[in-house]
Amino acid sequence: MSFFKVCNLSISFGGLAALNDVSFEVQKGQIFAIIGPNGAGKTTLFNCINGIYTPDEGEVFFKDQKINGLRPDRIARLGIARTFQNIELFNHMNTMENLMLGRHLHMKSNLFRGVGMWGPHSFAGQEEIAHRRKVEEIIDFLGLQSARNQPVGGLPYGTQKQIELGRALASEPEFLLLDEPCAGMNAEEKQDMIFWIKDIQDELGITILLIEHDMNMVMDISDHILAINFGGMITEGTPSDVQKHPEVLKAYLGEEDGEGSA
Amino acid sequence: MDMKRSYYEDVQLFTSGVVVFWFVALLLFLGLLPFLFKNYYVYVANYMAINVIVALGLNLLVGYTGQISLGHAGFFAIGAYGTVILMTLLRCPFLLALLAAALIAALFGFFLGLPALRLEGPYLAIATLGFGLTITQVIGRSEFFGGRQGLHTPELWVGPWHLTTDRDFYYLLIPITVMLTVAARNLIKTRVGRAFIAIREADIAAATMGVNLVFYKTLAFAVSAFYAGVGGGLYAFVLRFIEPEIFTLLMSIMFLAMVIVGGIGSIMGSIVGACLLSWMDLQLRNILSIPYLGDWLETLSQSYFSITGVSNIQYIVFGLILILIMLFEPLGILGIWLRTKRYWKTWPF
Structure with missing residues (x-):
């Protein structure tokens, strides 16, 4: 093969x-x-x-x-995941949300489960917590802690490149x-x-x-x-x-x- | 840096006790409003609540997914006619008819979403405009929908309750509005909502991360149309009579203006924008009866414009206010709020 x-x-x-x-x-x-x-x-x-x-x-x-x-x-x-030559990040989202989008393929919450996120024990709530944990590992790996809650559009170029790498890695x-x-x-x-x-x-x-x-x-x-x-x-x-x-x-x-x- | 104690804090509904307090206060106020104000203001509140529902849905599409629609009056009409016809013809109970009509609107939304896969910006605006105009034409020319004569709404029963006054209807409308608001907010905080925003920000990148563009773009249209459908179904019972003339292009543009004036891509913005513009819309109709200002406007319009200018001077004032808001605060009311918040955060330094 x-x-x-x-x-x-x-x-x-x-x-x-x-x-x-x-x-x-x-x-x-x-x-x-x-x-x-x-x-x-x-x-x-x-x-x-x-x-x-x-x-x-x-x-x-x-x-x-x-x-x-x-x-x-x-x-x-x-x-198969990729990064782009001219950074293609989701500029108005913060670093965390960008990486969470990288988890898209591994998450299952559909429209109805998303709407029904009533508390941390609901399906969507559980899922958010589980995948946040995964994303946190990548943030640690790439040392992005200080950028976690910042909208990525305003971050320095080098950091944006890192976040793009992180987003690709988040999709495992x-x-x-x-x-x-x-x-x-x-x-x-x-x-x-x-x-x-x-x-x-x-x-x-x-x-x-x-x-x-x-x-x-x-x-x-x-x-x-x-x-x-x-x-x-x-x-x-x-x-x-x-x-x-x-x-x-x-x-x-x-x-x-x-x-x-x- | 704001400290977070658990991963769930990023997505939970109430981020602090203060937020819970204000939410409960707001619910209490909404619950007591009909006892505190005159009947006319209950009607105004109903009108506002319906516009809030539609603006929320439109913001999911325009603000969050980055698509545009100039055809939301079409979905609004489908919701209104669908609800009334299902109730009169099939003897459906109101809530079931409302849900079914909104789902029909969502189905139309899905179909309108298909051209959105290939069209962007102004091209999509024209395509959706065509949809909105078509719906009113079809309804206006079909006997089934009552044609130009319109339709009267049937008696409104919800379970054992017979709703006759604006106040009765208010207590049905507000819980629906609150539910749909929380639903929209939950939606954008979870997987599907993130996919919507990702499409707005960088659709190619979203696709390479596994977001199915076809599915999520059409879904955004369907959800948005569902909200408009619910709004339309409820609006029919505020007016108690519907005719095709109501669901004009101007209405679609008003919905869009609510979203933009309130603040694009913000739940709170949609609510504030919808309330403000609904209120302006209702108040400006009486602009000529305001002492001094009304007289002055009338003289002005009679000396410089034709006599007919008087009847729609409200739109001129309305347009002027919109221009001023956009000129001084392009982010809408949301922008004012953000600046105020930033100011008080560091006050008094």
């Missing part, structure tokens, strides 16, 4: 091929990184995986089940997609984030698919790397292999002009 597999995925927007014949496989327990310059199609790939876009061609398999074409909420139900995923978790963070926040990502892999046993521009970080924590550019695959392999690949060097460092050294 393969854990997660993308086969010959292609999608184009009005003649522009955003992704062209991309295939790769992620093993359970890995940190798998996708690198590539801006506009390479990394976020498009994420959007195809969790159902925001429907790919034109190709297939996506999660635990041998085909998931492309399913609605985003169905895919979430299978155990098996497979976590992180879209540039360290973008715009200072060195210290980056270190914390790297630490958490390692912890998520080691302690929670969650497989991670990661998009990141910070090469040091990617080389440091990834088990496997896929490099893409202009929607196509350049190479994939272990960090040390990918680092040496001439196409990757070209995409990241620019081409030598071939006139010899000055």
